Amino acid sequence: MVLHGVPRMTFDLDLVVDLADDNMARLVDVFAKAGYRPRLPIPLLQLGDAAKRDEWVTERNVVAFSLYHPDRVMEEIDVLLVTPMPWAEIEASAVTRNFDGVDVIVVGRETLRKMKRATGREKDRVDAERLGDTDDA
Numbered sequence: 792m793v794l795h796g797v798p799r800m801t802f803d804l805d806l807v808v809d810l811a812d813d814n815m816a817r818l819v820d821v822f823a824k825a826g827y828r829p830r831l832p833i834p835l836l837q838l839g840d841a842a843k844r845d846e847w848v849t850e851r852n853v854v855a856f857s858l859y860h861p862d863r864v865m866e867e868i869d870v871l872l873v874t875p876m877p878w879a880e881i882e883a884s885a886v887t888r889n890f891d892g893v894d895v896i897v898v899g900r901e902t903l904r905k906m907k908r909a910t911g912r913e914k915d916r917v918d919a920e921r922l923g924d925t926d927d928a
Contacts, residue, residue, distance in 0.1 A: 794888040794897045797921050803867040805855070807898055807906075809878045815839045818870070822858060827868065830857035844872050875909035876902070 792799040808818060819839040829835050837843045838856050847853035855869035874881060884899030898906065900922055907919035 792903070792918055792922070794890060794895060795900050795903065795922060797918075799918065799921070802865070803857070803869050805869045805871060807871050807874060807881055809882070810841070810844070810872070811878075812839070812841060815841070822868075825860070826862065827858040827860050830859060830867075838870065848872055875906055 793801070808814060816839045819835055822838075823835055827835070829838070835858075844856075847856075854873040855871050858868045858870070860866040881898060881902055884902035885896050886899050887894050888897050889895070897903075904919045904922050907915040907922070
């Protein structure tokens with residue numbers, strides 16, 4: 792939202808990633824080396840296990856895996872485990888935004904609207920409306 796120019800108070804960073812095994816293994820490695828820990832009392836390595844992720848989603852209705860950094864209490868990251876569209880569509884929508892001198896790849900505005908609408912939550916419906924109908928450009 793913020794990187795699309797829509798002011799919004801948030802306390803976490805939502806990551807939408809390709810859930811392919813090799814990609815998840817790299818992601819887990821990056822989080823481990825950077826010192827991030829799961830909010831749930833489970834080993835971080837389980838985030839890389841597709842069967843575990845499927846179990847969390849189907850049996851516990853977990854849609855995001857939350858991580859925190861013990862030395863930086865304001866840093867929380869949610870890795871989305873459920874998306875309303877295939878990864879290829881999400882990836883194709885990606886745009887680059889500059890944040891404080893750093894280029895950041897973000898989900899395109901229309902795709903973000905679709906993702907927000909698909910949650911069924913009121914706050915996400917409002918976010919989708921706030922994103923408006925303008926293009927990503």
